[in-house]
Amino acid sequence: xxxxxxxxxxxxxxxxxxxxxxxxxxxxxxxxxxxxxxxxxxxxxxxxxxxxxxxxxxxxxxxxxxxxxxxxxxxxxxxxxxxxxxxxxxxxxxxxxxxxxxxxxxxxxxxxxxxxxxxxxxxxxxxxxxxxxxxxxxxxxxxxxxxxxxxxxxxxxxxxxxxxxxxxxxxxxxxxxxxxxxxxxxxxxxxxxxxxxxxxxxxxxxxxxxxxxxxxxxxxxxxxxxxxxxxxxxxxxxxxxxxxxxxxxxxxxxxxxxxxxxxxxxxxxxxxxxxxxxxxxxxxxxxxxxxxxxxxxxxxxxxxxxxxxxxxxxxxxxxxxxxxxxxxxxxxxxxxxxxxxxxxxxxxxxxxxxxxxxxxxxxxxxxxxxxxxxxxxxxxxxxxxxxxxxxxxxxxxxxxxxxxxxxxxxxxxxxxxxxxxxxxxxxxxxxxxxxxxxxxxxxxxxxxxxxxxxxxxxxxxxxxxxxxxxxxxxxxxxxxxxxxxxxxxxxxxxxxxxxxxxxxxxxxxxxxxxxxxxxxxxxxxxxxxxxxxxxxxxxxxxxxxxxxxxxxxxxxxxxxxxxxxxxxxxxxxxxxxxxxxxxxxxxxxxxxxxxxxxxxxxxxxxxxxxxxxxxxxxxxxxxxxxxxxxxxxxxxxxxxxxxxxxxxxxxxxxxxxxxxxxxxxxxxxxx
DNA sequence: GTTGTATTACTGTGA
DNA sequence: GTAATACAAC
Numbered sequence: 114x115x116x117x118x119x120x121x122x123x124x125x126x127x128x129x130x131x132x133x134x135x136x137x138x139x140x141x142x143x144x145x146x147x148x149x150x151x152x153x154x155x156x157x158x159x160x161x162x163x164x165x166x167x168x169x170x171x172x173x174x175x176x177x178x179x180x181x182x183x184x185x186x187x188x189x190x191x192x193x194x195x196x197x198x199x200x201x202x203x204x205x206x207x208x209x210x211x212x213x214x215x216x217x218x219x220x221x222x223x224x225x226x227x228x229x230x231x232x233x234x235x236x237x238x239x240x241x242x243x244x245x246x247x248x249x250x251x252x253x254x255x256x257x258x259x260x261x262x263x264x265x266x267x268x269x270x271x272x273x274x275x276x277x278x279x280x281x282x283x284x285x286x287x288x289x290x291x292x293x294x295x296x297x298x299x300x301x302x303x304x305x306x307x308x309x310x311x312x313x314x315x316x317x318x319x320x321x322x323x324x325x326x327x328x329x330x331x332x333x334x335x336x337x338x339x340x341x342x343x344x345x346x347x348x349x350x351x352x353x354x355x356x357x358x359x360x361x362x363x364x365x366x367x368x369x370x371x372x373x374x375x376x377x378x379x380x381x382x383x384x385x386x387x388x389x390x391x392x393x394x395x396x397x398x399x400x401x402x403x404x405x406x407x408x409x410x411x412x413x414x415x416x417x418x419x420x421x422x423x424x425x426x427x428x429x430x431x432x433x434x435x436x437x438x439x440x441x442x443x444x445x446x447x448x449x450x451x452x453x454x455x456x457x458x459x460x461x462x463x464x465x466x467x468x469x470x471x472x473x474x475x476x477x478x479x480x481x482x483x484x485x486x487x488x489x490x491x492x493x494x495x496x497x498x499x500x501x502x503x504x505x506x507x508x509x510x511x512x513x514x515x516x517x518x519x520x521x522x523x524x525x526x527x528x529x530x531x532x533x534x535x536x537x538x539x540x541x542x543x544x545x546x547x548x549x550x551x552x553x554x555x556x557x558x559x560x561x562x563x564x565x566x567x568x569x570x571x572x573x574x575x576x577x578x579x580x581x582x583x584x585x586x587x588x589x590x591x592x593x594x595x596x597x598x599x600x601x602x603x604x605x606x607x608x609x610x611x612x613x614x615x616x617x618x619x620x621x622x623x624x625x626x627x628x629x630x631x632x633x634x635x636x637x638x639x640x641x642x643x644x645x646x647x648x649x650x651x652x653x654x655x656x657x658x659x660x661x662x663x664x665x666x667x668x669x670x671x672x673x674x675x676x677x678x679x680x681x682x683x684x685x686x687x688x689x690x691x692x693x694x695x696x697x698x699x700x701x702x703x704x705x706x707x708x709x710x711x712x713x714x715x716x717x718x719x720x721x722x723x724x725x726x727x728x729x730x731x732x733x734x735x736x737x738x739x740x741x742x743x744x745x746x747x748x749x750x751x752x753x754x755x756x757x758x759x760x761x762x763x764x765x766x767x768x769x770x771x772x773x774x775x776x777x778x779x780x781x782x783x784x
Numbered sequence: 785g786t787t788g789t790a791t792t793a794c795t796g797t798g799a
Numbered sequence: 800g801t802a803a804t805a806c807a808a809c
Contacts, residue, residue, distance in 0.1 A: 168799070198799055223798085296799055363797065466795045469800090494801085520786090527786045562785090650799070672797045694796060709797080 116147065123351070123384045124148045127156055130344075130378040131351040132329075132371070136415040137400070137715035138391030138678065141353045145176065145325055148351060149192065150184040152323055161191035162322040164343075168331050170196055170650070172676060176327075193321065197336050198650055201299035206643075208306060208313060217642045219293040219504050219511040220649040223249070224492070226284075226295045228513055233283050237276060252281050256297035257333040257365035259304060261285075291544065292510045300335045307342040318345040328676075329354030329374075333365040341377065348378055356411065357404050360672060360709050362702070372410055389415050391678050391718050393422025399721075399747045400714045406746055407704045427687070427744060427754045428724045432735075436726050437474035440683050443722065444666070445478075447681065455481055459667040459679035461713050463692045467685060468668055475666065483665040485673050491648070495602065495615040496622055500648065502592060503626075506577050507642045510544040522601035524569055530562040546570065572596075585641045586627050593619065622648075671713045682717035684710075685724040688738040703742075710743045 116124060120140055123133045124147045135141035145165060152158040167173045173195050181189045193200065202220075209216060221229070227249055234245065251274075255265050262282035269275040288295065294302070307314045324344050326332070329352035332340070344350045352374065359368035375381050389397055397417045428443060430436040444458055460471055468484055475482045490496060498521060504514040520526040531545075537557055538548040548554060549570040555563055572595070579588035593599075599616055606612035629647065632638030639647065667679060671692075686692060693706035714721060726738050744752070 170799080196799065299799085360797075364799085464796055523787075525786070529785055559785090670797060696796065 116143070117386075117388055119384060119386045119388070120144050120147075123386065124151050126351075126382050126384065127152065127323075127349070129380050129382060130348045130374075131382045131384065132374055133351060133353040133384050133386060134371075134411055134413060135353050135355055135386040136389060136413055137355065137358060137712070138389040139386035139415070140390055141327070141355075141386060142176065142179070144386070145327060145351075145353060146179050146183055148325065149180050153184060153188055158323055159191070160189060161193075162320070163325070164193035164195075164200065164321045164323070165325040165327065166195065166197050166200055166340075167327045168196060169676075170199075172196075172327060173199070196650070197332075197339070198296060198299045199647075201303045201339070202646060202650070204303040204306070204317065205294070205299065208303075211310065211313060212302060212306060215292050215508075215510075217292070217508045218646075219291065219508045219514065220299075220646045221288070221293050221295045221513065222491070222649055223296070224497075225293075225513045229287060229291075230280070230284060233287060234280055237280065248277055248280060251277050252284060253297050254365055255281060256295075256301045257335050259301065259335050259338060261305075290510070290542070291512055292508055293513070297335075300333075300339060304335050304339045304342065307339070314342060314345070317343060318347070322347070322349060324350040326350070326352040326354075328358075330356050330359040330368045330371055331361045331366045332370050333367055334370075337367070337370045337373065348380075355413075356409065357407070357413070357708055358675060358712055360675065360705060360712060362705055383411070385411070385413060387413060387415050389417045389715075390419075392417055392715060393419050393717075393719060395422040395425065395751050396714060396717050396721055399425060399751050400711055402748050403707065403714065403743060403746050404711045407707055423720045424753045425721045425723070425747070425751055427740075427752055428722055429754075429756050430724060430726050431728070433470055433726055433729050434474075436685055436724050437470040440471065440685060440722075440724055441474050441478055441480065444681075444683070445480075447720075453680070454664045455666045456664045457680040458683070459669070459674065459677075459681070459716065460683045460685060461669060461671050461674050461716065462685050463671060463694060463709075465670060471668060471685070475668075481663060481665040482668055483663075485667070485669040490618070490621075493615075493618060495598075495618055498598070499593070499619055499622055500645070502596070503589070503641070503645050505546065505573055506580060506592070507645050509546040509573065509577070512538075512545050515544070515546050519566075519569055522597060525565045526562065526569065530558060530566070533557045533562075534566065546573070580641050585630055589623060589626055589641075593623065671709050674716050675712050678716055678718055680718045681720045681722075682713070683722045683724060684713045687723040687725045687741045687744055688729070689741055690736075690738070691729075692741050692743065707743060707746075710741070 117140075120143065123131070123144045127148075133141065133144060135144070149163060149165060152163055153160055165176060167176060177189075177192075177194045180192065180194065193203075195203070205212065205214070209218075227245065230249055230252075231245055234248065255261075260268065262278060262285050265278035265281050266275070269278040288298075307317060321343050324340065326340060331354075340350070340352070354371055356368050356371055359366060362368065375383075392400070394417045397415055401415055426443075428439050430439045440460060447453070448455070448458075462468065462471070472482070472484065491500070498518055501514040501517040504511050505518065508514075516531065519531065534545055534548055534554075534557075537551070537554060538545045541548065541551070543551075549566045558566075576588060576592050576595075579591065598619070599612075602612040602615050603609065606615060625648070626641075626644055629636070629639050629644045630641065667677075671684075684692075690698070692710055693703045697703060697706045723741075723744060725740050725744075728735050729738050730736070
């Protein structure tokens, strides 16, 4: 396929800073792929001097593969294609000496950070969960804004910010003691490093001579700063973004960075991609009209040359159970009529909890489905346990990991023992793990407790030695066997089947660990510490979902759908308080919710359905629901509202809903 | 002191 | 469906 004029210009403009405003479905990834190839093949750039940064591992992996395909594996070797976080991690790993970090640092995910904060704030916050969460987001925001604890303290005006700033400092100190980093550190630390160390900055600017950034509207302050520091005065870079698809301001993204870019780089070349190759004209028109309700810095007029397409349908259901039934009935009908595949359909929703009923309905109707996101693989208890073991082996100072697994499976090390150990470690200012081996610990603990701890400590040390001296794959295998985790699972799961499932998850994890230790044609072999940090970054998750491949209905949140496309899309819960979400209404951030709706609509290629409930149970109460204001903003002549006025009683709806599915099933069977 | 069992409330999006 | 909590039992 040839490039259109806009794409062509975007690919070939390499002499200075370049901003590509790429509307939904306008082929921005193609531009990036082609540009990388052009830089290497025509402009004399070496692959190892080009970096492309994305936000998700999935996007990075996809880009890697497409680049390899388009210019050949050999030429693609050495390209830096990764997420912001992985790039940051790479910089930290190579510069850890300058940074004063010990090798083998742990990466805390937000659950770990939250656990630590909870521990640190027991006196100040008195177990107030909301406060704890808001402390966590405040710290995260500070880090994203490049504010270090000392500055936070100075900036703090009211009492609460002062308290938070103080706790931020305490948190930072403890993270250092644990030899641990959180996700925000992966950007913050490299950025501060490059800002303050000229020599290091020069080195990295020489290393990365052309930088491409995907989904630029999702960058936060520190990420943009990192970009600026990496490109330096030469300003050889291309960023691709779309302000209408900015849906991550809640985690610190600053879509204003699109504007700042023009101010920071007056020579910035602006290129717009306005032809959409994905959606029918009708879907695109609806999306355009919806998003016109938002203010815009850069005007964009997306158009499509595809067919006008089918009307957009609005389905009504009496309650959330019937919403799920309704979606499935319509999908089966549509599939039967259009002879399509289950894999052509996506069901999108605002919040993860909405997947429950859909899943159940799909299951009872024996429809294959694939759920992305939600309670992810890495937040499953058994995986967290195993990761904690690996983390402790790699970094014995990681008290979080230690606490998670010292007594799992049961080793007779209870809360009393751990409290004594913790106090001792605190007093001596060492980690709990190293405290085990201190000679005078026996003054504080009973001999039985001492021997249990000592046994555990030796086990970890032995494993660590087996990993460094011998074959890490074997060492890891032996670890699972030695702790009898399988027995533990069978004793502690509700059913043998659940235990089996969990064991399968663990085998899956170890398959990945083994693969990563060995390396493959896309990735170099890694050491165990590298594997552990990468896994915490969820680097492997998407690789797994790639080989799913089957004919399955796709279920995911609107957020997770960004960047994807599906022939047929159902958006469920198109109601006030859900989309836009109540809290966004309260916060006065309906514009972002509108963009979220825009993202959902523009995922659809051929047909689109909205589904709304008349009432919904929330907090045990039944609440009446109103159609989303966004539905009202859409061009009504492109919509078909089902049963606009007379809604059948719940009983009737249920009857018709069920029998519809049954009938359709029968029709399919006889065919 | 440690382990087992029952009950409770919670779910806005995620690297 | 999970995790945190509370209480009883070993």
